[in-house]
Amino acid sequence: MRLLTVSALLLLLLGPGLALQIQCYQCEEMTHDCATPEFIVNCTVNVQDMCQKEVLVKDDGIHYRKSCASSGACLIASSGYQQFCTGKLNSVCITCCNTPLCNGPRQKKRPPASGAAAPNAPRVGLLPLPLLPLLLLSSTLC
Template sequence: MCVRVLMCVCAGVSAALQIQCYQCEDVRQDDCSSPEFIVNCTVNVQDMCQKEVLVMEDGIHYRKSCASSGACLIASSGYQQFCTGKLNSVCITCCNTALCNGPRYKRRAASHACRPSVSHYTAPLLGLIQLYLCSH
């Protein structure tokens, strides 16, 4: 019985590691959050969505893509000091749910959408705990 539970947990983890994100490069004014910009991220490699918002003289520019969690979190923390909302501002955000780098609907919802959840990181740990408990 314990082996079956562990197999189910592991199967759920592998399915959860592919997400969809919006992807576009240097789009002005439009935040490229329509269906034609949706892509499937690389399984087990790109586990987050990244969104860059640049405020330039000719308007707001958007870049969106799939990203690995390490690269995205490093980039977002490195540019945090430049995220002012003023001219030449660069804001980079990371999130790990489907299409989370899309439009901001409500301020409250957006703050939760860009906070990385750890559910798919903790699932393997739960599987190991289950294995340990079943063997003792």
Template sequence: MRRCVTLLVIILTAGVSAALQIQCYQCEDVRQDDCSAPEFIVNCTVNVQDMCQKEVLVMEDGIHYRKSCASSGACLIASSGYQQFCTGKLNSVCITCCNTPLCNGPRHKRRALSRASALPALAPAAPLLASIQLFLWTCAH
């Protein structure tokens, strides 16, 4: 049993550590342009900043953007705290959090997700899932 627990810790640590660095867009107080060009891409701090944050402020002189890496706790607290101020009107402040690479970039038109297009998104998880299946089989026998 001890061998199974050790093996599970190794598998999960390998899978989690590979998935904890994310890239986000980062800029401070940019007007009009939503700073989604390649020069604004940064690597977030591994195992600390696991989300991308986007702030959209509607001011008299136009729309201002702030984008950055963030820890999930700080980002979720900030976004929920400003939810009442996210009106889209003058002096509006909207803070959103997301956890996929470059997700704080430009908004894309939504399209229907077909089964075929959903499969590539699962590909990075396949080795971890195979390792977990092997672990379960090994410990059961």
């Protein structure tokens, strides 16, 4: 019971510090994929939690719009334009993602290294740094 109380108090104290700020590429109507350092922006904490990428196919070529977005607005926009994402003239494709700079160019898939884990093997992630004191404290109370 004491562990639960201490854990709850720590989460309340550390909760505001857990907010993460995502970085995205931002540009308007560029005819080249604006995925270079001068187009990186910091999105608004607790408001813009996703990156958005729009690819428009026009008469004069492919145009890109990239920005920070709230998850709700981005997901609504991407689903609303899904029927227009054909890759042909006048096509509009909107995608949303939630990792830093994920609205940049697509990463080329690399062949798995010989010692790589199986594709379906469970992956162990790292704990966020603010949770480390909580973990250490809980182990001392047990």
